Amino acid sequence: MSTHNITVTVNGQAHSADVESRLLLVHFIRENLRLTGTHIGCDTTHCGACTVLVDDHAVKSCTMFAVQADGHSIRTVEGLEQGGALHPIQAGFKEEHGLQCGYCTPGMMMTATALLEHNDNPTEGEIRQAISGNLCRCTGYVNIVKAIQHAAKEMRGAAAVPSQAAATAEATITA
Amino acid sequence: MIPSTFDYVAPSSLDDAVTLLREHGGEAKVLSGGQSLIPMLKLRLAAPTVLVDINRIPGLDYVEERDGALRIGALARESALERSAVVRDRYPLLYDTARVIADPIVRNSATICGNVAHGDPGNDHPATMMALDASFVLRGATGTRTVAARDFFVGLFTTVLEPDEIVTEIVVPIATARTGGAYFKLERKVGDFATAAVAAQVTVDASGSVQRAGIALTNVGPTPIRAEAAEAFLLNKPLDRGTIEQAAALAASSADPVADRRGSEAYKRDLIRVLATRALALAGRRARGEIGNRES
Numbered sequence: 001m002s003t004h005n006i007t008v009t010v011n012g013q014a015h016s017a018d019v020e021s022r023l024l025l026v027h028f029i030r031e032n033l034r035l036t037g038t039h040i041g042c043d044t045t046h047c048g049a050c051t052v053l054v055d056d057h058a059v060k061s062c063t064m065f066a067v068q069a070d071g072h073s074i075r076t077v078e079g080l081e082q083g084g085a086l087h088p089i090q091a092g093f094k095e096e097h098g099l100q101c102g103y104c105t106p107g108m109m110m111t112a113t114a115l116l117e118h119n120d121n122p123t124e125g126e127i128r129q130a131i132s133g134n135l136c137r138c139t140g141y142v143n144i145v146k147a148i149q150h151a152a153k154e155m156r157g158a159a160a161v162p163s164q165a166a167a168t169a170e171a172t173i174t175a
Numbered sequence: 176m177i178p179s180t181f182d183y184v185a186p187s188s189l190d191d192a193v194t195l196l197r198e199h200g201g202e203a204k205v206l207s208g209g210q211s212l213i214p215m216l217k218l219r220l221a222a223p224t225v226l227v228d229i230n231r232i233p234g235l236d237y238v239e240e241r242d243g244a245l246r247i248g249a250l251a252r253e254s255a256l257e258r259s260a261v262v263r264d265r266y267p268l269l270y271d272t273a274r275v276i277a278d279p280i281v282r283n284s285a286t287i288c289g290n291v292a293h294g295d296p297g298n299d300h301p302a303t304m305m306a307l308d309a310s311f312v313l314r315g316a317t318g319t320r321t322v323a324a325r326d327f328f329v330g331l332f333t334t335v336l337e338p339d340e341i342v343t344e345i346v347v348p349i350a351t352a353r354t355g356g357a358y359f360k361l362e363r364k365v366g367d368f369a370t371a372a373v374a375a376q377v378t379v380d381a382s383g384s385v386q387r388a389g390i391a392l393t394n395v396g397p398t399p400i401r402a403e404a405a406e407a408f409l410l411n412k413p414l415d416r417g418t419i420e421q422a423a424a425l426a427a428s429s430a431d432p433v434a435d436r437r438g439s440e441a442y443k444r445d446l447i448r449v450l451a452t453r454a455l456a457l458a459g460r461r462a463r464g465e466i467g468n469r470e471s
Contacts, residue, residue: 001180021183021226022216043176045214046366048280057254057283063213064284067183068206068228111280132365133278 006070010035011079019066025059026050028066029076037077037106041135048134051107052076058114060133077106080113088154089113089147098147100138108134112148120155122148178216185228189235189314189343192227197316197339199225205341206230207249208285210277211293229341238262245269245347253282253290266347267461267468268356268376272303275358278366288342291327294334294398297368301328301399303358304345306374306389312344313337321346328398354378355461355468359450360393363437369394370437371446373426375454377414379462385409390422390451395443396431404429405451414459423451 007016010033017032029038029052041049043062050061053075080087089109092098099105108131115122115130122130127148128141136144186192196203203225206212215221229235235250238259245266247256256262256273263270276282276290276299290300291311304311304324311327313320316339327334336342360372372393378386388409390402405425412418432443460466 002182002184004183020180022178022180024177024217043217045210045277045281048278051280058280059284060280062217063210063281065183065209065213067185068209068230130279133280 004067004070006067008066008069008071009073011075017066021065021067023066024062025052025064025066025069025074026061028069029061029074032066035076035078039103039106041103041107046135047104047107048111048131049104049107051110051134053110053114056114056117058111075110075113077109080109087113088151088158089116091154092147092149092151093144096143096147096150098140098144100136100140104134104136104138108136108144112151116148116152116155120152120159122152124149176217178213179219179222181216181223182225183228184225185231187231187233189229189232189341192229192232192341193314193316193339195225195227196341199227201338203227203338205289205292207289208252210281210285211289211295211298235343240265240349243349245349247287247345247347249286249288249341249343251287253277253285253287254279256287257282264468265350266307266356268303268307268358268374268458269347270468271356271358271471272299272374275299275360275362275372281366288345291324291345292334292336292342294328294330294332294336296328296331296396296398297394299358299360299369299372299393302372302391302393303374304347305391305399305401306356306376307347308376308389309345309347311342312346313340314343315340319343325401331397351378353380353462353464354387355458355463356389357454357457357461357471359454359457361446361450368437371395371430371432371443371450373447373450373454375451375458377409377455377458377462379414379459383413383459383463384411385414386411388422390426390455392426392430392447394432395447400429400431402426402429402451409455414455414462416456419452419455419459422455423448426451 002021039049041047045063052061204223206226206228235248237248238251310323356376361370376389388406392400405422427448430447
């Protein structure tokens with residue numbers, strides 16, 4: 001069994017740790033860093049509850065070893081909020097009632113974030129295709145799709161004019 | 176679920192990787208996308224003592240036409256096939272296949288070479304590579320050899336790959352004129368293995384007569400199965416409805432399914448007939464240029 005010293009940037013902050021080779025990335029995030037927003041669902045690469053962004057790509061963190069993340073940049077659900085303002089995807093889930101029990105929500109939002117950063121005007125079909133690796137056992141997909149559409153609209157608007165969220169963030173920082 | 180303990184090494188060159196594999200004999204496994212291997216480690220269906228992570232080796236993540244072939248490097252991800260304009264426009268069978276493998280998140284990590292090296296008859300690329308008449312470049316500690324996809328799979332999770340060899344490249348014959356392909360898969364839900372699937376690739380002449388046919392079947396036997404009788408039957412015939420139906424029946428007779436939760440033997444065999452009919456019809460329309468490769 002080997003141990004490795006790794007440095008991983010999580011939500012913009014560098015973390016160094018000695019990890020066992022078999023430590024899964026999701027356990028590193030939840031137990032070493034105490035970022036428990038990333039959930040463990042099926043633990044078999046099906047449900048997507050543990051989805052995080054690794055170098056801007058959605059990855060199921062139960063199916064990657066922490067040592068593989070050495071030198072890479074990771075975003076989790078805790079990194080969405082900026083300066084006290086909700087990320088458009090969080091605002092979308094709030095406004096459109098995109099969550100019921102909330103278990104799938106962190107993974108769902110990270111997958112949606114990766115989609116919208118790549119394509120800020122997806123069709124409903126493209127949204128449903130993108131989240132097909134994230135399971136919602138409440139079966140709340142209709143509102144999840146609406147939430148992502150809501151976020152897409154706000155992100156498109158933000159590209160043109162400062163969004164409400166950004167304006168709020170600015171006010172908070174100024175205050 | 177926690178895997179058994181193992182040593183982890185991440186070499187920076189293929190030479191170092193195959194040397195490590197040779198040093199550890201059959202005890203080491205190659206880690207590329209990890210989307211099949213890591214679940215198996217967690218379920219303790221596999222317990223190698225060493226993982227050789229090839230993800231830190233530069234220059235292996237290509238999907239490109241070069242030297243008369245489409246070449247897919249060891250670290251090219253499934254999602255790269257979906258994003259590649261060349262694949263989308265010229266290799267519709269590959270594009271169709273990539274779109275139905277696992278789910279979009281898994282496809283960001285999973286590699287095409289890993290999909291074939293794993294030797295799982297439920298994987299989708301093996302049949303597709305057989306239908307395309309692709310070959311695999313195998314790099315070992317003592318040299319490099321090239322093996323046709325049709326000779327690569329020898330049994331359940333068993334290939335001709337030696338313990339010290341890595342599939343470093345997939346070589347797909349370059350797309351020629353009047354060639355079309357299609358992949359049809361029935362899955363119970365996104366992310367499931369195929370109940371059954373059919374890969375078809377056909378080349379026709381100016382009159383629409385078949386000059387080459389590649390047909391292979393997914394998850395209806397211990398290995399992907401080449402439907403040789405159907406391939407031979409199609410030669411020098413037009414891909415009309417009657418011909419397609421006869422070829423599809425021959426393809427079904429090549430299937431060797433077993434009953435499981437996904438269906439009975441008879442159901443799966445008939446499913447092959449239906450999927451082969453659809454795959455050949457679409458491959459034919461694409462080959463004749465009646466529809467574009469991006470349409471279906």
